[in-house]
Amino acid sequence: MRPTCFVVALLGLVLAACSSAPASQASIPPNAPKIEANNLAFTTTSVKVPAGAAFALVFENKEGAPHNVNILAEPSGGSSVFAGDTFTGPATRVYQVPALTPGTHQFKCDVHPDMTGTLVAGS
Amino acid sequence: MGAQRIGRFGTVESRDWGEVGLRAVVAGCGLASAWIHLTLGGLLFTMNAAGYLALTIALVVRLDLARRARWLTRLALLGFTSATIVGWLFMGARFPLAYIDKAIEVVLIGFLLADIWRADGPPWRTPLRVIRELPIRRDEQAKPQPVPSSTNRPTNADIDEPPHRKVA
Numbered sequence: 001m002r003p004t005c006f007v008v009a010l011l012g013l014v015l016a017a018c019s020s021a022p023a024s025q026a027s028i029p030p031n032a033p034k035i036e037a038n039n040l041a042f043t044t045t046s047v048k049v050p051a052g053a054a055f056a057l058v059f060e061n062k063e064g065a066p067h068n069v070n071i072l073a074e075p076s077g078g079s080s081v082f083a084g085d086t087f088t089g090p091a092t093r094v095y096q097v098p099a100l101t102p103g104t105h106q107f108k109c110d111v112h113p114d115m116t117g118t119l120v121a122g123s
Numbered sequence: 124m125g126a127q128r129i130g131r132f133g134t135v136e137s138r139d140w141g142e143v144g145l146r147a148v149v150a151g152c153g154l155a156s157a158w159i160h161l162t163l164g165g166l167l168f169t170m171n172a173a174g175y176l177a178l179t180i181a182l183v184v185r186l187d188l189a190r191r192a193r194w195l196t197r198l199a200l201l202g203f204t205s206a207t208i209v210g211w212l213f214m215g216a217r218f219p220l221a222y223i224d225k226a227i228e229v230v231l232i233g234f235l236l237a238d239i240w241r242a243d244g245p246p247w248r249t250p251l252r253v254i255r256e257l258p259i260r261r262d263e264q265a266k267p268q269p270v271p272s273s274t275n276r277p278t279n280a281d282i283d284e285p286p287h288r289k290v291a
Binding site for chain 1: 165
């Protein structure tokens with residue numbers, strides 16, 4: 001393969017990977033907790049979720065930069081208890097989060113670790 | 124297979140198609156990685172994109188100053204790309220675009236090593252060449268140098284280098 005063909009093929013692969021398909025809106029449950037991200041920040045900085053039971057978490061990425069929601073064990077960080085898929089926006093995903101222990105958890109974006117928020121698990 | 128011509132700025136330009144091919148792949152990978160980092164947003168990624176862009180331009184631009192520093196640009200791009208990969212291994216997010224970018228960077232390193240080998244010889248000799256470049260050794264380099272033997276003849280790649288580096 002000629003080098004120019006190789007480079008063109010490589011760039012094509014990158015472009016294909018970056019084109020995101022729109023997320024299905026049909027499976028978004030009503031009244032589900034929702035987190036939004038825009039301008040390299042979580043616009044939802046605090047969200048309440050149920051404790052002790054699995055739940056659906058809606059994450060809307062409103063911009064072209066890739067983001068995800070990673071829920072950590074402690075209010076100040078700690079180990080990850082759930083990490084959602086990273087995707088580029090504008091798009092919405094519904095994460096199926098396993099049961100969390102009651103209390104306050106921090107959530108962050110894995111790509112941009114300075115993007116953080118607080119998730120309160122309670123009844 | 125190569126040819127030479129006088130360039131726009133009165134410099135001798137190499138037309139070695141092997142060199143052109145190697146550098147095209149390196150430049151393509153550098154630009155692709157710059158673009159990917161630019162799409163990620165944030166200061167760190169933007170600076171990373173700017174680094175890739177600047178080094179890629181310095182690697183291909185046909186200016187005397189850039190041409191004289193090409194060997195250093197190659198080493199800088201090698202170090203920059205390696206540092207980017209290591210940084211990602213330690214603290215980077217794992218998602219499809221990141222894996223694609225790392226694959227591009229690995230390809231870049233492979234072709235860059237080939238370009239370094241072509242232009243500067245085996246990479247393990249490069250540190251010795253860098254030491255030879257230090258100002259403290261300049262007086263020694265001013266001594267008469269032996270005529271290159273037939274097996275140590277300057278190649279097209281040497282045209283990229285400053286005159287005092289042509290001596291093996």
